[in-house]
Amino acid sequence: MPTEHATEPIQDSIPKINDEVAVGTDMEFQKRWWRFENALWIFFLLIVIAALLGGFGRGWLAHGKMQANDNSIAVQYDRIARYSTPSTMTVQFGPSAIHDGRTALWADEGLVKNLGLRTVVPQPATSFLVPDGTVFAFPSLGDKASIRLSLEPQSPGMKNFKLRVPGYQEIQGSVLVMP
């Protein structure tokens, strides 16, 4: 038994130019496309400019600073970070927050989980969990009085964090994590 295939008679369905060559061009569509294309390149250019300025992280626009009203801590961080990409937060302790060279930093769950806290430099002498976060205790920071936190966000979106020296004023910040 012969196998049957679906068939269709030939039709002159491709539009011709000058009534002699079947090209199927569509200049109306093409002109609209060129307009879209021009807008797209402007959009791409704006993206590149924003990227150069740090609008998507790792640049001038991305750097943020915060300071507690009581000057206990000042924080330098990336307001705009990138998913699964390391970034650094520097916490500077004010003189009032250091007692005999010792101090401590409380960080909420947002910093540890949402912003993916990896390491703390210098390494804290102890760190312990409290109901609303983690406390890092530093026995002697010397004159430098600053620590660096390495972060690596594990999901995109707006991530909030809170920091304070126990007994002092709390500061809150937000980091936009780009996908």
Add this chain to the structure above:
Amino acid sequence: MVSVIHAVCGYLFLLLVLRALTRRPGAQMTPFEFVIIFLIGGVIILATVGDDRSETNSVCAIISIALMHRLISRWKLFSRTFTALADGVPLVLLSRGEWQTEVMRNASVQQEDVMAAARVKGVRSLDQIKYAILERTGSISIIKNKD
């Protein structure tokens, strides 16, 4: 799951960028344009696989891209508008001895490109060409005067 989303987004973004790069990244590519295409592909790979170098991740990403390509190909069969969006439409570059300058400028095609395509067909001079058409694939079709 993330790699599947990244692969689909990467595929669609690549489709848009290559489409917007005009018709030159096709059969008329120069060696430098070849390098650009590979460079773009390489950058997309980084975001697609991320730091997960497992076979599961690469297999999922490859299947996602293959499926996207299959879907797009099938969609083209049923919609001329979508085909025009994804692949463009053929453009007449030269018609009855006249350059279509607006088309050529917007498509970034030079007269030399047309002549190069004509030489492949054994055409010695421009006056032997009746029509030159930039095809959706990026190649230039030449219809001679005597045809």
